[in-house]
Amino acid sequence: MIELNKVVKTFKTKKGDITAVDHVDLKIDKGSIYGVIGFSGAGKSTLIRMFNGLETPTEGEVIVDSANIGKLSKQDLRLKRQKVSMIFQHFNLLWSRTVKDNIAFPLEIAGVSKSEINEKTKALIKRVGLEGRENAYPSQLSGGQKQRVGIARALANDPHVLLCDEATSALDPQTTDEILDLLVDINKELNLTIILITHEMHVIRKICDHVAVMENGKFVEEGEVINVFNDPQTYVTQRFVKDDLKADDLQRTLEDFRKEQPNGEIWKLNFVGGTSSEPVLAKIIKTYNIDINVIEGDVKLTQNGTFGHMIVHLPQGDYSKDQIKKELNDLGVKVEVNVSE
Numbered sequence: 007m008i009e010l011n012k013v014v015k016t017f018k019t020k021k022g023d024i025t026a027v028d029h030v031d032l033k034i035d036k037g038s039i040y041g042v043i044g045f046s047g048a049g050k051s052t053l054i055r056m057f058n059g060l061e062t063p064t065e066g067e068v069i070v071d072s073a074n075i076g077k078l079s080k081q082d083l084r085l086k087r088q089k090v091s092m093i094f095q096h097f098n099l100l101w102s103r104t105v106k107d108n109i110a111f112p113l114e115i116a117g118v119s120k121s122e123i124n125e126k127t128k129a130l131i132k133r134v135g136l137e138g139r140e141n142a143y144p145s146q147l148s149g150g151q152k153q154r155v156g157i158a159r160a161l162a163n164d165p166h167v168l169l170c171d172e173a174t175s176a177l178d179p180q181t182t183d184e185i186l187d188l189l190v191d192i193n194k195e196l197n198l199t200i201i202l203i204t205h206e207m208h209v210i211r212k213i214c215d216h217v218a219v220m221e222n223g224k225f226v227e228e229g230e231v232i233n234v235f236n237d238p239q240t241y242v243t244q245r246f247v248k249d250d251l252k253a254d255d256l257q258r259t260l261e262d263f264r265k266e267q268p269n270g271e272i273w274k275l276n277f278v279g280g281t282s283s284e285p286v287l288a289k290i291i292k293t294y295n296i297d298i299n300v301i302e303g304d305v306k307l308t309q310n311g312t313f314g315h316m317i318v319h320l321p322q323g324d325y326s327k328d329q330i331k332k333e334l335n336d337l338g339v340k341v342e343v344n345v346s347e
């Protein structure tokens with residue numbers, strides 16, 4: 007069980023005090039996947055860093071498995087961190103060590119014997135799906151594989167709690183889903199409590215059972231994910247929910263187009279100043295006599311021209327897609343082909 011009691015964290019800066027976490031109360035049951043969502047600057051990182059003592063509260067208590075984290079001695083905190091481990095947005099791997107040696111690192115520090123380290127790293131590599139890559143260096147891995155190393159390393163000392171600091175924010179949507187699936191498997195298998203912070207409602211919807219919405223250091227909404235999605239109370243939560251549903255709708259529409267017209271292509275057209283979106287598209291449709299479907303568009307006018315994007319579907323046909331692409335490029339429109347957004 008994890009508990010925060012009236013936790014405050016204030017940073018003293020030259021410009022005055024900043025209250026990053028402002029009287030937060032919280033209870034997390036063992037085995038839960040608890041998500042904290044908020045926009046940049048809401049206080050999420052500061053909050054999550056208090057669960058393993060990387061930040062100490064200015065006021066209040068952080069209790070993890072009966073231990074008051076802010077009051078532990080250095081030695082006890084070191085031991086506690088073996089049981090409250092963390093994964094990071096940018097993985098924080100040791101670049102000069104192989105996959106296997108990265109995973110072995112926390113075990114070496116904990117004084118585990120060589121034979122046990124071997125056995126454990128082998129099992130962890132299998133657990134996170136990295137068999138065959140044990141001798142690779144981080145620079146030779148994809149983002150998803152790097153995060154798998156991060157997860158295996160975090161599991162090395164059999165933690166009770168796993169903290170995830172924007173763990174999927176640097177990954178593409180498909181890899182994000184794969185890593186989220188892995189986290190759910192681990193949570194179920196090991197009954198591990200997971201606390202994650204994110205700015206993506208999709209992550210919360212996909213894996214969390216409970217969510218807290220953070221704004222200006224405070225929890226403005228908290229509860230079971232399903233209830234928060236069904237009936238968001240605050241403006242900030244409504245925005246997160248709406249953005250997520252919109253992204254989900256788009257995903258479904260793109261899948262429908264792909265299924266129905268597998269030989270067509272989905273393009274994202276990026277407008278950055280200068281070019282106006284409608285005449286550009288009208289020109290292409292007219293010149294090539296093709297039906298281009300606009301699936302989604304978010305194009306805004308500014309004093310200096312148009313910016314934003316459009317997602318369009320180009321049917322299969324007797325025309326050169328390369329030529330259209332070139333023409334669009336010449337008009338100042340950047341084209342991404344077969345987007346999965």
Ligand SMILES: Nc1ncnc2c1ncn2[C@@H]1O[C@H](COP(=O)(O)OP(=O)(O)OP(=O)(O)O)[C@@H](O)[C@H]1O
Pocket residue numbers: 017018019024025026044045046047048049050051052053
């Ligand atoms: N070490 C620090 N010294 C001074 N101010 C800090 C420090 N760490 C965080 N802050 C401030 O505390 C507030 C909350 O920051 P925090 O990083 O916790 O938010 P966040 O929700 O994680 O945002 P992001 O997603 O951008 O990391 C911000 O105003 C930030 O500038």
